[in-house]
Every structure is written in structure tokens, then in C-alpha cells.
Amino acid sequence: MGTIVELDVREDLQKKIEPFEKIMNAIKPLQAGDTFILHAPFKPIPLLPIMKAKGFTYKAEQMEKKHWKVTFVKQGNN
Template identity: 35%
Template sequence: MDPDHTVETLDAREIDGEPFSDIMSAIDGLGGEESVLLVNSFEPVPLYDVLDARGFDYETSQIADDEWHVTITPQ
């Protein structure tokens, strides 16, 4: 990853209620050298179609049974 690339972490497990709007707010402001690391308690499969439609790349990894990381980057 480019050393000028910045990554903001958004832990959806700490959000009360539905985190979708928080996730969209975080990614809508991303520039070319920025990413959001989404931390979630499950694999957010429904989010992938939204990210594809909005032109974002994402990389998912399972860290533990109840911890998933999704790095979201503009294309």
C-alpha cells in the first residue's frame, strides 16, 4: 500500500442500531488515497452489492468467528 494512503477504521460493533448510514457516510467522503476498514461481527454480504454499484473495491478477511474486516477503497 502507498505510504501516503490513509485508512480510517469504522467499528460497526460499536454503533447503536443499523450501521448502514454510518458506513455510507464514511465511504462517500473517500478520496483516491483513502480507505475505510470496516470491522463487523459478521460478514456483511448485502453490503457488497452496494459497494459494487457505487464503484468501490473491497477486500474481506475473517479475523475470528465473530470478527470480520472489510477494507473499502474507491476504484
């Protein structure tokens, strides 16, 4: 199994800080087989097609009312 990077953006969003750049920086070094785990207060629907375009598959799980865990796995060599 490859590298696993985990990022929790719930606090950023609570403070009205847009986490998009932080997420993009976190996934930049990932290679095929690596995993990126995102914790967010809602299902990050706008992010999903962006991540798909960057070669990631995903599985979204609602852990609690305001806690979603989305596991992205980098595919192939995009």
C-alpha cells in the same frame, strides 16, 4: 497512499443499531485511492454490492469467530 477511514460497527449491531447510515457518511468524502476499513461481527454481504456500485473493490477477512475486517478501496472517479 490515500486517506484511510476505519469504522467498527460491532458494538452498534450488538445494540441493534443499524450502521448503514454511519457507513455511508464515512465513505462520502473518500476519493480514488482512499481506503475504508469496516469491522463487523459477520461478513456484510448485503453491503458488498452497494459498495461495488459506489466504485469500491473489497477484501474480506475473518479475524475471529465474530469479527470480520473488510477493506474497501475506492477505484477511479465514480
